[in-house]
Amino acid sequence: MRYGSCGRLSGGSEARIVDPNTLQRLPPCHIGELWLRGATIMKGYIGNEEATNSVLDSEGWLKTGDLCYIDDEGHLFVVDRLKELIKYKAYQVAPADLEDVLLSHPEIANAAVVPYPDEEAGQIPMAFVVRKPQSFLSEAQVMDFIAKQVAPYKKIRRVVFTNSIPKTPTGKLLRKDLIQRALAMPASKL
Structure with missing residues (x-):
């Protein structure tokens, strides 16, 4: 058992972690899309070749849409969903990473990060934040807290309490x- 892990693969299954942009196989401990293959994996959607081709490659690998990594001992860790990634310019930002940083703030009770449309960047990370009782935390303080701990492209650019x-x-x-x-909120422009 490994804390936070889903465990190891069952017998008769194969897994690989693939870079979603380059489709190159990644080594252990690198985050990418989980691809599975084996006897328990579906062969496709009945009567829907287009849907089948979107999730299965020519070698029978199922593209799960899950962002994961496998450690050196074969333990699988699910990090996020590929569809939930925020596409900021040429970068991909995982909302779960930013939520973990937000939740480490002593005045934040709960938080969630979503993509928000932006004319220049495509999408920007936007945080919904629940303050702890008696907190007067401001939008600027939240953005500054995040900016000090993440790469520039991962910064929260909008906060809603x-x-x-x-x-x-x-x-x-x-x-x-x-x-x-x-x-439903007004559009953003960086």
Whole structure:
């Protein structure tokens, strides 16, 4: 057992971690898209060749859409969903990475990061933040806190304070609800 890991692959399965941009196989401990192959993996969608071709390559590898890494001992770790990545200029930003940094702030009770449309950059990271009681944390303080800890392209460029972050009954973040809320706001221009 390894804390945070999904475990190891079951027998008869193969996995590889692939760079989503170059489609090159990555070594252990590098984050990329998880591809699976084996007897338990689907052969395709019945009657939908286009959908099949979008998730299966010619060698039978299933492109899961999950951003993962496999450590040196074969333990699999799921980091994020490829579809949830924020595309800032030529960079890809994982919302979960920024959420972890936000949640380390002593005045932040909860946070979620979503993509927000931007004319110049394509998308920018936008944070929904729940302050802890009696906190007067400002948008500038949140952005400064993040900027000191991440690469320049990962910086939060917009902050919205909210009373709660929408989640499913099982506690899964309802990112799509926050994206819809963000899209209802005026457009951004860097």
